[in-house]
Amino acid sequence: MNRELAAQSIGELAPKLRDKQVSPVELAQAVLANVDAYNGEINAFIRVQKEQALESARQAEQEIQSGNYRGFLHGIPMALKDILYFKDEPATMGSKIHEGFIADFDATVVSKLKLSGVTFHGKLNMHEYAWGATTTNPHYGACKNPWDLSKIPGGSSGGSGAAVAANMTIASLGTDTGGSIRIPASSCGIIGLKPTHGRISKYGCFPLSWSLDHIGPMTKTVFDAALLLEVLGGYDPKDPTSVDRPTQNYSGGLNEDVKGMVIGIEESYFFKNVDNRVNEAVQNALQQLEKLGARIEPVRIPSLAQAEFAELVTITTEASAIHHDNLVKQPEKFGEDVRFLLEVGELMSGVDYVQSQQIRRKLDLEFAAAFEKVDVLISPTLPFLSPPIGDSTVDINGQALSFLDEVIRFTGPGNLTGLPALSIPCGVRDGMPVGLQIMGPAFQEEKVLNVAYALEKLELMQGQKADLKVIR
Amino acid sequence: MAQGIHRILEERGIQVPEAHQEMLAQQMQAVQQLRNTVDNSQLKDFDMALTHVPGGERP
Numbered sequence: 243m244n245r246e247l248a249a250q251s252i253g254e255l256a257p258k259l260r261d262k263q264v265s266p267v268e269l270a271q272a273v274l275a276n277v278d279a280y281n282g283e284i285n286a287f288i289r290v291q292k293e294q295a296l297e298s299a300r301q302a303e304q305e306i307q308s309g310n311y312r313g314f315l316h317g318i319p320m321a322l323k324d325i326l327y328f329k330d331e332p333a334t335m336g337s338k339i340h341e342g343f344i345a346d347f348d349a350t351v352v353s354k355l356k357l358s359g360v361t362f363h364g365k366l367n368m369h370e371y372a373w374g375a376t377t378t379n380p381h382y383g384a385c386k387n388p389w390d391l392s393k394i395p396g397g398s399s400g401g402s403g404a405a406v407a408a409n410m411t412i413a414s415l416g417t418d419t420g421g422s423i424r425i426p427a428s429s430c431g432i433i434g435l436k437p438t439h440g441r442i443s444k445y446g447c448f449p450l451s452w453s454l455d456h457i458g459p460m461t462k463t464v465f466d467a468a469l470l471l472e473v474l475g476g477y478d479p480k481d482p483t484s485v486d487r488p489t490q491n492y493s494g495g496l497n498e499d500v501k502g503m504v505i506g507i508e509e510s511y512f513f514k515n516v517d518n519r520v521n522e523a524v525q526n527a528l529q530q531l532e533k534l535g536a537r538i539e540p541v542r543i544p545s546l547a548q549a550e551f552a553e554l555v556t557i558t559t560e561a562s563a564i565h566h567d568n569l570v571k572q573p574e575k576f577g578e579d580v581r582f583l584l585e586v587g588e589l590m591s592g593v594d595y596v597q598s599q600q601i602r603r604k605l606d607l608e609f610a611a612a613f614e615k616v617d618v619l620i621s622p623t624l625p626f627l628s629p630p631i632g633d634s635t636v637d638i639n640g641q642a643l644s645f646l647d648e649v650i651r652f653t654g655p656g657n658l659t660g661l662p663a664l665s666i667p668c669g670v671r672d673g674m675p676v677g678l679q680i681m682g683p684a685f686q687e688e689k690v691l692n693v694a695y696a697l698e699k700l701e702l703m704q705g706q707k708a709d710l711k712v713i714r
Numbered sequence: 715m716a717q718g719i720h721r722i723l724e725e726r727g728i729q730v731p732e733a734h735q736e737m738l739a740q741q742m743q744a745v746q747q748l749r750n751t752v753d754n755s756q757l758k759d760f761d762m763a764l765t766h767v768p769g770g771e772r773p
Contacts, residue, residue: 551748570727600760660768684768
């Protein structure tokens with residue numbers, strides 16, 4: 243069996259599947275062989291569905307053989323975060339409380355992937371109820387970073403990040419409320435795209451914080467992220483936050499030409515208190531974009547100074563409202579960290595919440611004004627490199643700072659404003675990948691994707707990937 | 715502060731582990747510091763909508 247197949251992207255595999263050079267069964271077997279080889283150490287899966295995947299792959303093979311090729315995703319193996327509902331299948335949300343929960347309908351994103359002919363081979367580990375960014379799950383075990391097994395993969399979609407980076411799935415989906423797609427994407431050296439709020443339906447996704455939650459692709463390449471966005475995007479009347487705006491042929495429209503493009507940097511917020519190793523990698527990427535003809539323009543978004551307050555209050559309050567009954571009736575079933583954060587959310591005042599929503603309105607306007615002057619904003623995704631599993635602090639230039647305080651500092655504004663944001667790897671420092679964040683105007687994901695595509699073409703990673711040979 | 719927090723949560727029917735009491739007090743002190751970054755006079759003109767529309771109404 244050719245396990246190398248599992249290292250390829252959707253963009254590489256789809257034409258081979260279409261032209262019958264690769265069979266969906268052979269591909270599913272290659273991915274499952276990697277799961278057998280690596281998941282014992284990495285623990286990216288809550289559940290592996292081998293038989294179901296092979297059966298689905300056989301069906302895809304039959305369809306393709308008989309001339310019924312459905313498109314780019316037909317026969318592509320995917321595993322998704324265990325917070326998305328599949329009809330008649332368990333969805334744990336990474337929790338003990340929902341251990342026996344069986345969904346009675348498909349999430350809209352799941353329906354769309356099923357229609358596209360994806361073969362599903364398992365459910366991925368995550369931070370309990372997506373309420374945290376380490377994926378050190380007390381019920382299903384800690385998920386480890388394929389780049390260094392002693393480090394966290396980030397979270398909450400840590401299983402998705404780790405599984406993509408270790409070639410245990412071709413692509414995945416994550417959910418993002420304060421950075422939970424972009425943080426693991428940055429930590430695991432892959433692409434993570436949080437689209438505009440309302441672009442991808444959240445119907446059938448267990449909520450963490452209604453007004454901040456997003457679903458988006460986690461992939462090996464920018465093309466794959468663009469492709470998944472065009473498949474998954476679009477209005478869904480079942481999701482009250484879904485927005486009826488036209489989607490595009492994002493993958494077909496990818497353009498690496500950034501000549502004349504204006505790239506904004508907000509130095510007083512997004513480049514303040516950043517670890518030098520991270521800063522160096524991001525600055526190098528900016529210089530490379532300048533060499534390609536982009537112009538770097540400083541911008542000011544004053545209300546970012548209040549973003550941490552607004553993010554903390556909104557996420558803790560909404561999450562505690564969702565979990566209030568269980569916090570009262572069965573608090574011992576939550577992991578310690580999640581229980582603590584749910585207690586914090588109970589202590590916020592109504593005034594705190596309303597002021598936070600006012601800050602969001604102000605941020606919306608200030609970001610919109612900034613995007614009158616620049617095409618995209620670039621920043622580090624995280625101000626630090628992935629810390630060891632179990633550490634509650636991160637190292638920023640020799641200072642040990644609180645992980646909780648630092649982790650969503652740069653990603654949170656994307657959730658508060660709902661603006662599209664993507665993390666792309668831009669280098670490796672001390673053996674760990676560094677992520678660069680690109681934010682764009684509302685519903686203009688194509689701008690974000692084009693800048694990411696230009697960066698990908700620069701090959702800033704110089705071919706470096708997680709060394710899977712050291713994992714047994 | 716820790717005792718006050720404990721009482722508020724208990725009144726809401728929430729049992730707080732002893733280990734959390736001091737941590738919660740510290741966390742709420744941190745929230746207070748963040749709260750101090752908010753200048754309410756700057757927010758008065760911002761209507762708080764119940765639904766959040768990215769890229770919505772412009773000035």
